[in-house]
């Protein structure tokens with residue numbers, strides 16, 4: 001594990017803006033999240049785009065964001081996006097639903113490279129639903145960002161949202177099939193199932209790990225939308241369209257920047273990533 005210090009970014013940003021057209025396919029994709037949950041998106045990207053280099057940033061010192069104010073989240077999001085732009089990434093992916101819900105525009109305003117976010121990707125993937133349930137952190141659900149994004153693609157759909165504050169700690173505890181998690185899921189999903197939803201959007205980085213349990217609780221008639229998988233599809237399309245896809249065959253490099261190494265970091269991170277977590281750098285701000 002290595003440490004890195006962070007300096008002022010403005011000169012680098014303006015240089016990048018001037019030579020934006022020179023962004024090459026071998027540059028990495030910058031992916032960021034409030035913590036390690038965004039590794040579910042990295043995992044989907046690794047599977048869908050096996051030749052792409054990835055630079056990940058997880059704000060493990062300040063997680064969780066899902067209960068913080070819009071101002072604080074916007075401030076943290078700006079810092080992280082600037083950090084990744086300094087690494088000269090070719091694409092920015094907001095893997096955190098909470099950041100995407102309240103600060104996606106902030107990132108788009110400052111970025112000279114394309115910006116994708118999980119909420120837009122999830123909304124596209126959910127657009128064929130008629131009665132759509134959305135679950136996420138309290139900040140994501142209160143922002144109404146998913147409902148707005150889904151209505152852009154499916155104006156006639158009915159949307160029912162539910163904040164599930166307890167899912168993040170349950171997933172981090174590793175209780176993916178635990179009875180407590182099953183009971184919690186039944187309680188959270190009851191109002192959505194009463195509305196006879198046909199689609200359930202997993203609007204938080206942590207929820208893909210609960211897929212088997214959520215599938216069991218919601219029943220076979222409800223299609224689960226995993227925004228991590230949807231994000232990987234969208235990233236592939238954008239890279240191809242812009243001529244930025246890395247053709248390979250050099251093995252990709254993966255770098256993981258975090259602001260803290262909390263207890264059980266390695267175990268939890270590897271559970272999210274589905275493989276060994278190497279090249280971890282600690283950023284000192």
Ligand code: DGL
Pocket residue numbers: 033034035037038063064065066067095096097098099136137140168203204205206
């Ligand atoms: N990454 C957050 C999200 O997707 C969940 C964790 C947090 O609250 O920061 O909403």
